[in-house]
Amino acid sequence: MPDTEDKPIQNFIETIIEKDIADNKNGGRVHTRFPPEPNGYLHIGHAKSICLNFGLALKYNGLCNLRFDDTNPAKEDVEYVESIINDVRWLGFDWENRLYFASDYFRQFYEYAIQLIKDGNAYVCSLSTDEIREYRGTLTEPGIPSPYRNRSVEENLDLFERMKAGEFEEGTHLLRAKIDMASPNLNMRDPAIYRIKKAAHHRTGDTWCIYPMYDFAHGFEDSIERITHSICTLEFEDHRPLYDWFLDKLGVFHPQQIEFGRLNLTYTVMSKRKLLRLVEEGYVSGWDDPRMPTIAGLRRRGYTPESIRKFCEIIGVTKSFSISEISLLEYCLREDLNLRAQRVMAVLHPLKVTITNYPEGTVEMLDAVNNPEDESAGTRKIPFSRVIYIEQEDFMENPPKQFFRLSPGKEVRLKHAYYITCQQVIKDDDGNVIELLCTYDPQTRGGWSTDGRNVKGTSHWVSAAHAVDAEIRLYHHLFTVPNPEEAPEGKDFTANINPHSLEVLAGCKVEPSLVEAANGTVYQFLRQGYFSKDPDSTSDKLVFNRAVSLRDTWQKVKKNV
């Protein structure tokens, strides 16, 4: 039954939060956080989490922190923290003065660990890495207690202190929680709390040579910041009992962990590890390659923060595993840019057209609407002259009935200019069409006629004498299959990489006004798509990225011809 009143759809997390507010839990306070590890660039999957966490804070009049979960110096780097800060800000979110680092809490974590030892809830284990794995048991068999499990509090305190002092080599000792080696949840089989790592940390230098594990640290990070709702992805569901265990043992403020399903997209991969491989193995030019699902890549390609936020809003938040179609993301971009992008004319595959009855040496400045969706965008002047370029695709020598562009003897409209009729086709020795000789109707200036003529086709064009050369990069799916994870036997996702995902067009002809455009500006190239000016552009070489093409009904019609 259709609901007459449109009550906003709330996701399951909002349901929990609204109940908590109603129950006056945490005094009705809502405080979330986005906790990335600075070990890679943010991707669209992170954007979902960012929009969720910051969005919830906004919706419920709460706060959202940006916190770096930097507990593993071996993998982390300042380059990543800088890119993450930049990306979250670009997406449009504000953490005010609440930028935190887990590493700022290292001293506190250390004291929590001491307390755990004193209470008999943690011990130093001196088993090797391999032995620990063997003692852990399997999915179906319980583990075996470590022989070091019952060391005295004094001995544990001494050993832990010496771990911290750097007396031991990596891998020789480990601080573990004393929980239950027979738990069906492997995370509860005496998990590691602190490991020895003699690596310099990007923020604390070599102050420490022991570093806390995620499970131990994360809950305390949330607790210290008085987070009310700690939102993470589904794979941490099995860790929740541990999250709760640490907080309960120390008796500190206890945030609620809530898990949701992470974003997956067709025709791409979404794990930092896999994206890193694409970068390191040279499949793409870098983290900001426009084919990458990274925020940096999407930004360079021409995606707007608004379109990404809209996407994150409409995909929803649930606990089920899902793979969203990339076409939905593309739809969000088109929807946003349609309203805002300035229209401009650019010819990707130029075909020379000489208008034989147009006076030589004459240049007319014609009016062109900048954006039919936005009158306030105004108009601009574009030059028209005797020789122009049109799109090769806009001419067919022997067209099917449904083709209403240019062909011998037929008339079309040049957008904003005149009607032209094709009189003669000039070919090279190989039979390729290299030029069209056309005539124009002076009475149709601006593209109108008063005699009721039905000219259905409209082509974009540029004046040959005024056009500027440009390189245009077209992007196709990075992978050839919707789910790259499904690789052939014995192969991994790289077997599904699309070798033709980048198509570079040289010698494209664009409107002269684009020379002055700032890098990053996104235009609609009339009838073709949305293109962003790439930072590779220089004063004498323009480069554009196709962010997304326009819907192309003709392509569909063509298939059925």
Place this chain on the structure above:
RNA sequence: UGGCCGGUCGCCAAGCGGUAAGGCACGGGCCUUUGGAGCCCGCAUUCGUAGGUUCGAAUCCUACCCGGCCAGCCA
């Protein structure tokens, strides 16, 4: 074969015992100086399967099937 979580249209997703929202995609039509945009119409007699409870079930119960995650001193 252990534990946890999940299965509603091709994809995403509402629904919370009263008789299947919406979006994307797709198909058709209108309109159009972008074959763009916009507008209109169509698109699950059925909710993983099988039983059961009930006047009534996608919603409750039971069993089974399928999918995801977990055996890092990663997060």
